[in-house]
Amino acid sequence: QRLDHKKAAAQHTPGLRPYPLLGHLPQFLANRHRIMDWMTEVLARQPTYTLVLRRPGSVPGVITANPANVEHVLRAGFDNYPKGPRFASLLHDFLGRGILNVDGDAWRAQRKAASYEFNTRSLRAFVAQTVHGELHGRLLPLLRRAASSGQPIDLQDTLERYAFDNICRVAFDHDPRQLPDDEVGDGVRTEAESDATTSGRFADAFRDAANLSAGRFRYAVPGLWKVKKALGLGSERRLRESVAMVHGYADRIIRSRREEMGMGCEKHDLLSRLMASQGDTTDTVLRDVVISFLLAGRETTSSALTWFFWLLSSHPDVERRIRDEVAAVRARRARGDLDNAGFDLDELREMHYVHAAITESMRLYTPVPVNTVHAQAADVLPDGTAVGAGWFVTYNSYAMGRMESVWGEDARAYRPERWLDPMEGTFRPESPFRYAVFHAGPRICLGKEMAYIQMKSIVACVLEEFELEVNGKYQPRQVASLTLRMADGLPVRVKDAPTSNASEK
Numbered sequence: 001q002r003l004d005h006k007k008a009a010a011q012h013t014p015g016l017r018p019y020p021l022l023g024h025l026p027q028f029l030a031n032r033h034r035i036m037d038w039m040t041e042v043l044a045r046q047p048t049y050t051l052v053l054r055r056p057g058s059v060p061g062v063i064t065a066n067p068a069n070v071e072h073v074l075r076a077g078f079d080n081y082p083k084g085p086r087f088a089s090l091l092h093d094f095l096g097r098g099i100l101n102v103d104g105d106a107w108r109a110q111r112k113a114a115s116y117e118f119n120t121r122s123l124r125a126f127v128a129q130t131v132h133g134e135l136h137g138r139l140l141p142l143l144r145r146a147a148s149s150g151q152p153i154d155l156q157d158t159l160e161r162y163a164f165d166n167i168c169r170v171a172f173d174h175d176p177r178q179l180p181d182d183e184v185g186d187g188v189r190t191e192a193e194s195d196a197t198t199s200g201r202f203a204d205a206f207r208d209a210a211n212l213s214a215g216r217f218r219y220a221v222p223g224l225w226k227v228k229k230a231l232g233l234g235s236e237r238r239l240r241e242s243v244a245m246v247h248g249y250a251d252r253i254i255r256s257r258r259e260e261m262g263m264g265c266e267k268h269d270l271l272s273r274l275m276a277s278q279g280d281t282t283d284t285v286l287r288d289v290v291i292s293f294l295l296a297g298r299e300t301t302s303s304a305l306t307w308f309f310w311l312l313s314s315h316p317d318v319e320r321r322i323r324d325e326v327a328a329v330r331a332r333r334a335r336g337d338l339d340n341a342g343f344d345l346d347e348l349r350e351m352h353y354v355h356a357a358i359t360e361s362m363r364l365y366t367p368v369p370v371n372t373v374h375a376q377a378a379d380v381l382p383d384g385t386a387v388g389a390g391w392f393v394t395y396n397s398y399a400m401g402r403m404e405s406v407w408g409e410d411a412r413a414y415r416p417e418r419w420l421d422p423m424e425g426t427f428r429p430e431s432p433f434r435y436a437v438f439h440a441g442p443r444i445c446l447g448k449e450m451a452y453i454q455m456k457s458i459v460a461c462v463l464e465e466f467e468l469e470v471n472g473k474y475q476p477r478q479v480a481s482l483t484l485r486m487a488d489g490l491p492v493r494v495k496d497a498p499t500s501n502a503s504e505k
């Protein structure tokens with residue numbers, strides 16, 4: 001299709017006129033402290049919730065919050081919209097050819113192998129066991145200590161540590177010990193503690209590598225990072241060092257795992273499974289897959305839960321309903337089983353309101369707020385927007401979660417009930433193209449089920465025992481990098497939960 005650029009721009013930029021030479025830079029700079037909300041307002045003003053963007057010296061592209069466009073790009077037009085060469089080159093040093101960073105046959109092969117493993121009953125059981133161990137062995141004891149000391153904690157940091165320990169165990173049965181064990185040390189450095197120092201360095205290096213790689217997307221002069229990389233300067237030098245640390249550490253784990261497996265040792269983590277099923281896979285490919293999983297599972301669930309607990313602090317009615325549901329599930333337990341601390345998969349499945357409350361929170365505070373693909377050939381989106389070959393197409397799931405056209409007039413309200421069947425009270429899923437929080441189409445998130453197991457277990461067990469008090473005046477500032485985080489964390493005071501009366505009903 002031939003493309004009339006001027007016509008497309010004129011049609012799709014009311015309310016956001018580009019300045020001569022500067023493009024949209026002035027508006028962007030004026031709103032950069034509230035970038036997600038500003039983008040939402042701009043997109044809501046477009047006739048079809050879609051914006052054509054062109055900046056001098058940059059690749060033109062489209063940003064959309066229109067579910068029909070999202071469905072087209074992620075499903076019907078999937079082959080025309082890979083991640084593309086820009087995404088791959090920016091993240092290649094860190095992610096190599098891991099599942100998050102490849103297209104075509106390489107992606108298909110990894111997706112097939114990983115989704116097979118993710119759907120096995122035994123991996124699910126391993127996930128549940130890992131979530132349970134980290135929750136009862138570390139997170140809940142930490143909250144108990146905070147409740148008795150009365151000292152506030154940063155909940156975002158705590159949840160990020162939890163998520164990193166958890167995903168490292170699931171991906172390659174490694175424990176980076178980001179949350180301390182229950183037992184308080186006696187001052188003598190044990191083997192486990194010195195191991196923890198190395199693991200801590202791994203976690204720090206991983207965080208640096210992820211942040212510095214994401215920073216490459218934000219250069220005002222595209223490609224400047226390549227010059228810095230060639231000269232070994234500043235952030236690029238730090239990136240090279242942190243990536244070397246992460247890769248070296250992962251390589252050592254992979255080598256020793258091969259030896260253990262050669263001796264007949266059976267493990268249940270993803271790496272061991274892929275080694276067993278994909279015999280000829282090289283160590284580099286395995287490392288790349290593992291690192292992609294760590295990145296995907298690291299800050300997503302912690303972002304979701306941080307915003308969730310913040311929202312809950314101003315919605316006591318929702319908190320009370322969650323406590324009642326959790327208490328009711330607990331009360332249905334067989335008598336002999338009452339001592340078992342956690343909730344099993346069937347019990348988590350019964351928690352429809354908890355599921356709805358978390359889902360609703362991610363609608364408003366989407367952990368991965370934007371996602372971009374690359375148009376290989378020119379195309380026309382369902383709303384009539386013309387896309388040129390080589391353009392980027394971004395869908396903004398944060399804005400989509402707040403569109404009145406999608407969710408109705410109360411789109412901005414936090415209302416878990418919208419996800420429940422009014423008669424049965426059961427959870428009703430929405431089309432993934434309207435609720436694109438987990439992406440959609442063939443590349444939909446592979447860890448969605450694991451994420452819900454983790455998030456529901458934490459919410460149920462934490463609220464059963466504690467109340468997390470947030471200062472009512474605290475207004476978190478957003479930072480949107482790869483995930484949506486709070487710039488200054490989430491300070492909370494941990495208190496004992498009020499006693500629920502659901503079990504007496």
Ligand code: HEM
Binds near residue numbers: 293439450
């Ligand atoms: C609330 C939690 C989560 C959210 C909101 C979320 C969201 C997403 C999104 C938006 C994508 C698409 C990213 C892209 O294409 O660049 C994605 C992909 C992916 N996610 Fe998640 N995710 C979550 C948790 C997890 C967890 C815990 C894991 C690991 C077990 C995981 C594993 C993956 C993988 C492997 C992909 C790549 C799939 C592919 O390209 O075929 N996710 N996720």
